[in-house]
Structures are given as C-alpha cells and as structure tokens.
Amino acid sequence: xxxxxxxxxxxxxxxxxxxxxxxxxxxxxxxxxxxxxxxxxxxxxxxxxxxxxxxxxxxxxxxxxxxxxxxxxxxxxxxxxxxxxxxxxxxxxxxxxxxxxxxxxxxxxxxxxxxxxxxxxxxxxxxxxxxxxxxxxxxxxxxxxxxxxxxxxxxxxxxxxxxxxxxxxxxxxxxxxxxxxxxxxxxxxxxxxxxxxxxxxxxxxxxxxxxxxxxxxxxxxxxxxxxxxxxxxxxxxxxxxxxxxxxxxxxxxxxxxxxxxxxxxxxxxxxxxxxxxx
Amino acid sequence: xxxxxxxxxxxxxxxxxxxxxxxxxxxxxxxxxxxxxxxxxxxxxxxxxxxxxxxxxxxxxxxxxxxxxxxxxxxxxxxxxxxxxxxxxxxxxxxxxxxxxxxxxxxxxxxxxxxxxxxxxxxxxxxxxxxxxxxxxxxxxxxxxxxxxxxxxxxxxxxxxxxxxxxxxxxxxxxxxxxxxxxxxxxxxxxxxxxxxxxxxxxxxxxxxxxxxxxxxxxxxxxxxxxxxxxxxxxxxxxxxxxxxxxxxxxxxxxxxxxxxxxxxxxxxxxxxxxxxxxxxxxxxxxxxxxxxxxxxxxxxxxxxx
Numbered sequence: 001x002x003x004x005x006x007x008x009x010x011x012x013x014x015x016x017x018x019x020x021x022x023x024x025x026x027x028x029x030x031x032x033x034x035x036x037x038x039x040x041x042x043x044x045x046x047x048x049x050x051x052x053x054x055x056x057x058x059x060x061x062x063x064x065x066x067x068x069x070x071x072x073x074x075x076x077x078x079x080x081x082x083x084x085x086x087x088x089x090x091x092x093x094x095x096x097x098x099x100x101x102x103x104x105x106x107x108x109x110x111x112x113x114x115x116x117x118x119x120x121x122x123x124x125x126x127x128x129x130x131x132x133x134x135x136x137x138x139x140x141x142x143x144x145x146x147x148x149x150x151x152x153x154x155x156x157x158x159x160x161x162x163x164x165x166x167x168x169x170x171x172x173x174x175x176x177x178x179x180x181x182x183x184x185x186x187x188x189x190x191x192x193x194x195x196x197x198x199x200x201x202x203x204x205x206x207x208x209x210x211x212x213x214x215x216x217x218x219x220x221x222x223x224x225x226x227x228x229x230x231x232x233x234x235x236x237x238x239x240x241x242x243x244x245x246x247x248x249x250x251x252x253x254x255x256x257x258x259x260x261x262x263x264x265x266x267x268x269x270x271x272x273x274x275x276x277x278x
Numbered sequence: 279x280x281x282x283x284x285x286x287x288x289x290x291x292x293x294x295x296x297x298x299x300x301x302x303x304x305x306x307x308x309x310x311x312x313x314x315x316x317x318x319x320x321x322x323x324x325x326x327x328x329x330x331x332x333x334x335x336x337x338x339x340x341x342x343x344x345x346x347x348x349x350x351x352x353x354x355x356x357x358x359x360x361x362x363x364x365x366x367x368x369x370x371x372x373x374x375x376x377x378x379x380x381x382x383x384x385x386x387x388x389x390x391x392x393x394x395x396x397x398x399x400x401x402x403x404x405x406x407x408x409x410x411x412x413x414x415x416x417x418x419x420x421x422x423x424x425x426x427x428x429x430x431x432x433x434x435x436x437x438x439x440x441x442x443x444x445x446x447x448x449x450x451x452x453x454x455x456x457x458x459x460x461x462x463x464x465x466x467x468x469x470x471x472x473x474x475x476x477x478x479x480x481x482x483x484x485x486x487x488x489x490x491x492x493x494x495x496x497x498x499x500x501x502x503x504x505x506x507x508x509x510x511x512x513x514x515x516x517x518x519x520x521x522x523x524x525x526x527x528x529x530x531x532x533x534x535x536x537x538x539x540x541x542x543x544x545x546x547x548x549x550x551x552x553x554x555x556x557x558x559x560x561x562x563x564x565x566x567x568x569x570x571x572x573x574x575x576x577x578x579x580x581x582x583x584x
Contacts, residue, residue, distance in 0.1 A: 239336055
C-alpha cells in the first residue's frame with residue numbers, strides 16, 4: 001500500500017470558531033497509523049479546477065486525531081492560508097495525502113502509569129493515544145477558555161482520571177494544565193509509582209514539561225511542531241535543536257524525549273546576522 | 279521515441295533530474311519513485327566536513343513558493359560515500375554530487391575526493407555560498423572569483439562538471455560564459471533567488487536566518503528568462519530549473535534552451551513529480567509527433583515564420 005494516496009473528504013465539520021474536524025476516506029486504503037504519527041495533506045492537483053493555482057503551495061502536516069469506521073480524522077485549528085483553504089474544502093473534495101509519517105508515541109510498559117497532557121490544539125495528537133490507553137491514563141486537558149475544550153465526553157470515557165483546566169476558569173480549574181499536573185505529581189507520587197508523560201501543546205508548555213521531567217525524574221514524550229515542506233526527510237526544513245544536533249521533526253520526530261530538546265530562550269538569529277548588526 | 283540527452287560525458291535516458299537539496303540522498307523518495315526512471319539523481323550539497331545548518335525556522339511558505347535557509351546542512355563527503363552511496367549504486371541512474379566549499383582549496387579538495395569514487399558519475403558545483411576568502415562576496419556573483427574556482431576544480435577532475443549558477447546577478451549570460459570558459463561541461467540554473475518575509479505582528483523575520491532562498495512556481499518566469507539568456511551565450515548544455523511543477527513547465531524550459539531539467543520544490547508538493555513529468559513529456563511527444571526530444575531544445579520561435 002502506498003503512503004502517497006488520494007483521499008476524499010467525508011466530512012469537514014466546524015467545531016467552534018477556530019477548530020474543524022476533518023474526516024477523509026483514503027482511496028485504496030492506507031497503512032495503519034499509530035498514535036503520534038501525522039499526514040501531509042494538500043489539494044489534489046489533478047482535480048484542482050485551476051491547475052496552475054499554487055497558493056497555498058506546500059502540503060501541511062496534521063497529527064492523526066482518530067481512526068473511525070468512516071475514515072481518518074484530523075483536528076485542526078484555522079490559523080493561516082493552508083488551514084483556511086482546508087476549511088473551505090467541502091464534502092466530496094479530493095485531497096492528496098502522504099502518510100502515515102513520523103514516529104509514534106512509544107507505548108508504556110506494564111508498570112508505567114501514563115499521564116496525557118494536552119494544551120489547546122495539542123489534543124489533536126493525543127486523542128488517538130488516549131483511546132489506545134483507555135482505562136489506563138490520567139488525562140490533563142486545558143485551554144484558554146471553556147468553549148475551546150472539545151470531546152470531553154470521549155475523554156471522560158478514556159481517562160482513569162480527567163483533570164480539566166482553563167485560563168479563565170470557565171470550566172474546570174482556573175489555571176494551566178501544568179499547574180494541575182504539578183499539583184497531581186506532588187500529591188500522588190511515591191517512590192514506587194512510575195509515571196510516563198505524553199504531552200502536546202504550545203512551545204512554552206512543552207518546555208515546562210521538559211523541566212518537570214528533569215526535576216521529577218519522569219520520562220516525558222512530547223510531540224513538537226516546525227514548519228515543514230516535504231514530510232519525508234528530504235528538505236531538512238523542519239529541524240529542531242537536540243542534544244545530538246539538529247534533528248528532523250518529520251523523520252526523527254515528531255515525538256521526542258523531552259530531555260533531548262535544546263530549548264532556545266526566545267528567538268535565535270543566525271550568527272551571520274548577529275555579526276552583521278554589530 | 280528518443281528521450282535521451284547528453285550532459286558532458288553523461289548519457290541520460292531522459293532529461294529529468296532532481297534539484298539538489300530537494301530529493302535528499304535519493305533514499306527518501308525511493309518508496310514513491312522508481313529511481314531507475316530518472317535521468318539523473320542530484321543529491322543534497324556536500325562539503326568536506328559535515329555541517330549543522332541554520333537554526334529553525336528554516337522554511338516558510340510564500341505566495342506560490344517557499345523560502346528556505348537550511349544552511350547547507352549535510353553529512354559530509356565521507357559520510358555520504360559510506361552511508362548513502364551504496365544504496366544509490368543499486369540503480370542504473372547517474373548520480374551527480376552537488377558540492378561546495380568555503381575556499382578554493384576546499385572546492386578543489388572536495389572535487390578531488392569525489393572524482394574517482396565508484397557510483398559518482400558527475401559533479402555539480404554550488405558556487406552561491408559565502409566566500410570566506412573574499413569577505414561576503416560570493417563565488418557565484420563575482421565573475422573573476424567564479425573563473426578562479428571553476429578553473430581550479432576543472433584541473434583536478436575529469437568527470438562531468440556542472441556549475442550551478444546563482445540568479446542573484448545582473449548578467450546571467452556573462453556568468454554562464456565565464457563558467458564555460460573556465461572549463462565547465464554544463465551549467466545549471468537557477469539556484470534560489472534571495473528573499474525574505476516578515477511577520478508583521480511580531481515584527482520578526484519569518485526565517486531565523488532573516489534571508490533565504492525563494493523557490494517554487496513564483497520564480498519560474500525569472501528562471502526561464504535566465505535559461506534563455508544563458509542559452510544564447512554558451513555552447514555547453516544547460517540544465518534548467520526553477521519552479522518546474524509539471525511536464526508543460528519542463529517543456530517550456532527545454533524550448534528556452536535547456537538540455538536537461540531539474541525538479542525541485544515540486545517534489546515536496548508531489549513526491550512523484552519527477553516520474554509524472556517524464557510521463558507527461560512522453561505523452562506530449564507522442565501527441566505532437568516529436569521523435570527526438572532534442573528537437574525541443576532551444577525550439578522557441580521568436581520571429582514570425584513565413
């Protein structure tokens with residue numbers, strides 16, 4: 001089965017102001033994806049009415065949200081040109097898809113107690129894992145406001161314990177998932193419990209997860225994002241800095257051990273331009 | 279129907295090759311493309327020592343194209359020969375190694391170490407990177423520097439030598455002529471066009487390196503014009519590239535004077551772009567009763583036919 005295939009949109013449903021849930025049916029099937037993997041999705045060139053329309057140009061990477069009897073689902077936030085174009089693609093529209101790509105979340109061993117930590121759109125990469133670990137994982141899910149929280153019933157069904165937080169306190173605890181997670185770890189840790197963290201969310205949150213991981217000696221797997229062109233390891237565009245040098249998010253990631261990532265403070269300009277300024 | 283073309287001493291079964299930096303070391307696309315079908319494989323640019331490349335973000339999409347500032351990240355010549363070349367040797371498609379250096383000595387040493395390796399059939403010199411010997415002037419934009427570095431490399435290699443020209447010059451025809459006179463067997467053009475993009479909300483450049491190279495359909499008209507100008511200036515074959523997305527684009531480049539064409543950013547959008555383009559060219563030739571693809575090279579009609 002090819003990892004480059006045509007797919008038809010079965011549903012492209014608006015969930016709230018910024019989030020859509022897309023279900024597509026791969027024609028001729030696709031490889032069985034694992035939680036944490038992603039697809040590169042773009043318009044189907046052959047069926048685009050104006051064939052020379054190259055804007056948006058590149059495919060976009062999307063985490064696999066869930067596999068349903070109908071097809072593959074991705075949850076996406078409408079943010080720029082690519083996701084706006086995708087939002088406007090209706091049922092029956094054809095897409096060209098590459099995937100599943102990247103490395104899945106490593107599964108916990110028998111003694112591990114999985115903690116799933118999702119910030120905002122981070123749930124897009126973690127729902128599939130929550131489903132896979134149904135009944136085993138504690139789930140920490142937070143967003144800015146209550147109306148950004150999605151699929152709460154499903155999560156309640158999958159979670160051994162569900163901890164909800166919002167920045168404005170409209171639903172769940174007021175604060176961030178990190179506050180709630182820290183609370184939990186302080187209250188519920190013992191020398192014999194072996195937690196394993198899975199996290200996806202904003203960069204600052206992931207950076208904080210790696211600090212928690214180091215301080216408390218808990219292994220944490222995080223899914224990271226970078227601008228991506230090819231998705232298959234050729235363009236070297238999606239580099240992320242790690243303790244072992246630059247790694248490709250598409251090929252060595254998108255899931256990394258949180259301690260591998262070298263976090264930059266703010267924004268790093270290349271040495272060339274630092275030199276030129278002085 | 280004959281699709282074969284020659285570049286230097288290389289015989290290509292068709293004119294379609296990959297553009298350096300967009301096809302990895304071949305392996306990355308081998309699950310999507312039968313590498314045996316390609317005219318040639320041009321691998322990611324190599325230097326004597328491996329390079330880390332630039333900090334992220336390294337790429338950003340722009341209208342009908344993309345900017346990149348990957349920063350010549352590569353595994354080094356030795357790493358390539360040991361880890362990547364054995365895989366490529368399994369195919370009967372010529373392998374062209376793109377390479378670069380910071381100094382003339384580095385170019386020469388790189389060319390020397392690549393020239394007598396089984397499985398490397400040709401070299402493509404990237405002369406659009408900063409020249410540490412002459413400050414920020416580049417080998418690709420100063421005709422004298424171009425002549426010096428190409429001549430020096432020519433002296434140490436007998437295999438097919440292609441010089442990849444930078445479009446960031448005033449007179450591309452002059453640069454092509456300089457490369458030819460310095461001993462190049464062919465020129466390839468264009469490399470990416472220098473560009474940049476700014477996020478107006480954060481006021482930050484969208485690339486950590488601030489500037490990058492523009493590629494994709496956005497640069498196709500510029501590339502086509504430069505190929506045509508170079509074609510009128512030199513006798514050596516030209517490998518045309520810059521925004522080729524489909525067979526029509528490829529044929530346009532050949533009509534402008536290209537003997538070979540390279541597919542770059544299109545690989546990212548469509549991993550089977552190279553093979554789709556070969557199939558499209560075959561269809562076009564059949565439909566228009568073109569027996570030999572060489573009929574297309576420089577076939578642009580500029581004056582009225584009477």
